[in-house]
Every structure is written in C-alpha cells, then in structure tokens.
Amino acid sequence: MSETAIDTARLADWMDAAALPGKGEPLQTRFLSGGTQNVIYELRRGEHSCVLRMPPPGAPPDRDKGILREWRIIEALDGTDVPHTEAVAVCADASVLGRPFYLMGFVDGWSPMELADRRWPEPFHSDPQARVGLSYQLAEGIALLSKVDWKAKGLQDLGRPDGFHERQVDRWTAFFERIKGRELDGLDTATEWLRARRPLDFIPGLMHGDYQFANVMYRHGAPAQLAAIVDWEMGTVGDPKLDLGWMVQSWPENTDTPGESEMSYVDMRDMPSREKVVEHYASVSGRQVDDLDYYLVLAKWKLAIVLEQGFQRAGDDEKLLSYGPIIVELMRSAADLAESSDYR
Template identity: 75%
Template sequence: MIDTERLADWMDGTGLPGKGEPIEARFLSGGTQNEIYEITRGAERCVIRIPPAAAPPDRDKGILREWRIIEALDETDVPHTTAIAACEDTSVLGRAFYLMGFVDGWSPMEHKRWTEPFTSDLTLRPQLGYQLAEGIALLSKVDWRARGLDGLGRPDGFHERQVSRWTGFFERIKGRELDGMDVATRWLEDNRPIDFIPGLMHGDYQFANVMFRDGAPARLAAIVDWEMGTVGDPKLDLAWMVQGWPEDTSSEKASESSYVDLRGMPSRDQMVQHYAEVSGRQVDDLDYYLVLAKWKLAIVLEQGFQRAGDDHKLQAFGAIVPELMRSAADLAESTDYRS
C-alpha cells in the first residue's frame, strides 16, 4: 500500500495542488511489474504508477522510461494520460514512480466485455475498432526527435535485432520444439524490410491497453501501459493489433477469437486501411509484419507456458503457442517478396 503521508510531503515539495490536504489511495490494478492507485486529494484526482516492492530493480528505470513517453505525448494528438510529475528518488516511496491524470472512462480489459451501449447494439461497434486503429496511427506520426525521445530506442538495425534477440530468448526458455519456427525464422531473416520510417511504438497495442470515454459514439480516451514503448518500426504495432483479427467479424467465431466480442467490428482490411489513411504509411508489405508479430507473440506466450506451474491461465498457452507459430510459418510460406 502507498505511504500517503510520505507521498503528501513529496507532492507538497513539488508544488502540486492540494497542499495540506490528506490523501486517499485506492488500488486500481497491478501485478508483478507495476501497481496503479487512484490518488484523491481534496478536489484533485490523479493516478500513481509504481513498481511493487518485490519487482526487479530495473523496473525503476522502466517506470521512468514510461514517464518519458507520456510526458513527450503532451501537446500531441495521441490520446494519452496527462503527465503530472515523476520521482526518481526511491527514498520517498521505496521505488521510482510517476503521477498521471485520471481518465474518466472504461477499459475493455477490465470488463472483458463491452460496456453499454456497445454490448447490445452491434451497429455502434465499428467505431471502437476504427478508434483503436486511429490511436496507433496518430502515435506513429509523433515527431519523436522533436519531443525529446532520442535514445529511447535504436531504430537502426531494428529488424535485425528482432530476430536475433527473440531466437536467443527462445533458446533460453526452450522446453519443447515448435512446429514451423525454423521456417518462419528463416523467412524473416530473408525478407527484412529494406527500409522503414522510424517512429514511436507502443509494443503491445491491443484493446487491453486502451481506454474509451463513456457512451456512444466510441471515443478513444487514452493509450495506456507503456512498458514496451520504444522507437522502432510502428508497422509492427499495426500487425500486433490485427494479427489475431477474425476474417469474418459477422460470424459467431468472432465472439470467441479474443477476450472481447469482436462481432460487428470492421474487417481486418478496413482496420489496416484506416491506419494507412490516418498515418500516411504504406502497408503493402504488411504480411512481413504479420509473420513477425505471430512469431514473436508465440515466443512471448511460450515463456508464460514454460513457467505456468499451477496457473491455469498460463497453462492454456500450451495449446495456443503451436497454433500461432504454425500460422506464422504458413503465412511465410505463402508470401514471397523476393520472387
């Protein structure tokens, strides 16, 4: 739990509003990497994001890296939480932390379903999808150098490092062979983009990591959870968003392909086209990014499966991972950029 007296002293010293008022902290969410609390002080309300006491020491650097991103997004068109203040001094609360604006709205991940009126009226759902695509398109347009994000990532050699980094990671966690991995890996090595326009990336862009305003029409309120944020190739974010998107969003299967019901959503092609229109980026080579997204996600989920123990949620990845890797290999084998 947050030491509200120490937090109040720090806020007073920083010159934030509410000096002398008591603080109330309400736990919102969190796990092994970060904890999030709503902070109320008089008429003021904000959110604190802080690693738990048991998190690895490098999470302090990670939290300050997140702060760099949300601070840089101020005065841009990207929906985001307002940057309020950050603290590097771990003597205040035991870990580095930052304060961000409270977002009035809802998270698809929190509810694992749509809120009304999107639950009952499928005709309102397409805008949820278009808003999701628009958020990441606007992010890709941010002038990251002008916003002070030099050094956040290393765009030079981005795709070369993706393959070498994640194959090395897989070897460290390997507990079984994955059908199609060799095929997909070779294809990625042979078909890297010759060139790309570097941009700001989220790294795990999906419905789970955005918030919407209440009511219709759908309006994206904020992109959240920036642990994987970097400067790289934004089209990987696009592929990550749509790699599991159902082909037919009018069928019952669309209600089973995600943690939320995707019936009534735009088609994958419509999502990609909207991204292209807003971002100004060409998407003719999207298949490369889809193979990379499926391949990388399979490796990420395999780590969870190998460490599952008695965790039934992580155990479920055992069946998902081979299907995902096989899907990456099948797409790679059906796509030939070099012929």
C-alpha cells in the same frame, strides 16, 4: 495481487514540495490494480485526483529504469493528438516510497479488460454501428502515435531504429533458446522467412510494443472515442508498423463468423474486417501497408515466443498452462502465412 502499502505521509510531503494541487488537504489512496511489474493507485486530495504508478517491492531492479522510461513517453505525448494520460509528476528518488514512481491524470473512461462475459457497455453492445467505431478508434490511436515527431520530443535515445528488424529476429531467437523446453512446429520456417524478407527501409517512429484492446481506454458513450493508450512498458522508437501487425495478427478475417469472433478476449462480432481496419490505419498514418504480411508473421512469431516463457514457468498456474496450445497455433499460423504470402 495483494495491495502494496504506501506511506501516505511521505507521499503527501513530496507532493507538497512539488507544488502539486491540493496542498494541505488529506491524501486518500485507492488501490486500482497490480501485478509483478507495477502497482496502480488512485490518489485524491480535495477536488483533485490523479493516478500513481510504480514497481512493487518485489519487482526486478531494472523496473526502476522502466518506470522512468514510461514517464518519458507519456510526458512526450503532452501537446500531441495521441490519446494519453496527462503527465503530472515524476519521482526518481526511491527513498520517498521505496521505488521510483510517476503520477498521471485520472482517465474517466472504461477498459475493454473490465467487460463481463465479453459484453461491450451500452450503446456498443446493442448498436453494431456504434461498435464499429471502437475498432477504427483503436487503429487510429497507433496511427497518430506513429506520426509523433520523436526527435523533437527528445526521445532520440529511447530506441535504436537502425537495425531494428535484424535485432528483433536475433534477440527473440536467442531468447527462445534460453527458455526452450520443447520444439515449436513452424519456428524454423517463420524465422528463416523473416531473416530473408526484413524491410530494407522504413520510417522510424514511436511505438507502443503491446498494442491491443487490453491496453487502451475509451470514453463513456457514443460515438466511440479513445480516451488513452496505457501501459507503456514496451514503448520504444522502432518500426511503428509492428504495432499494427500486433494489433491485427489475430483479427478475424470475417467478423460475422461466430467461431472466429469467439477466439478473441473481446466480442469481435460486427466489427469491421481486418482489411478495413488496416485501410483506416494507412489513411490516418500516411504509411503504406503493402508489406503487412511481414509484420503479421513477425507479430505472431514474436508473441508465440513471449508467451512461451510464461508457459515454461507455469508450474500449476492454470492461466499460464492455457497458453500452451495458443502458442502452438500462433507459431503454426506464422509459418503458414510465411509459406503462402506473396510478399517478397
């Protein structure tokens, strides 16, 4: 995406009025990344640096509420043991830069999305024992997130945990009907199974909504240490075990098998098995995982529907077109697990 211009003079004035560090120093900006929903800049004033995140000019109006919602989450995480970016400041006044925005701490680390040819940075590429820690740290991130006292943090209105699972199936079934351009084999089977077996009771908690290697950052060097969970666009209060299901829904059962490990956008060779990663989540979170099959089916089913929207709007976009067979496999996998699972 092309870089969105920022009025550095207005931004500097706002930062000065907010009594942020570096007052009077020249403000330098560096474009980091951007898409249809957000643009991200590094800001520097003297020795101080932070990151600005805001919707681009063409983003839908509801992204303004979304960006302020993200801010509430990262602000609530301050003082917890959840790896996160520091909450620096927020501006709800669109007259400053054209859209609301917030500032967060700069993370000195690396993202799995920056890997060249799926090659882990050293020492994780050459040391399988060190690499294992990346997976356990990933699981630990959402385990710690699930333990945050969201009521004490003032997030009672962030989501509606009552009826969470009923709404998941109803909402995404209706969504699929709106975008439907083809039949998906296994959709009806998985949908009926989810309706019949939704959890009758669960412990509500803060959840990320799109938890995977793509949305975390690690600190440099070994041992593996999660630096921050990022991209809170889908964050809410609901059932945190859906984050677990989302994270492991495509995790290879056997990471020693080249064919399975190559299905991921990261190199899964020599990673711990799905079972071991889930056990670590359970140990840290204190949550039972006997009903994991439900969350795996829900995650596969939901992800297939989410990706189907992009596929139906793909046009000539090769990346979106490539989702086609992935979606088919996801929905078939959801139905197959539903039919073979002994979860009742």
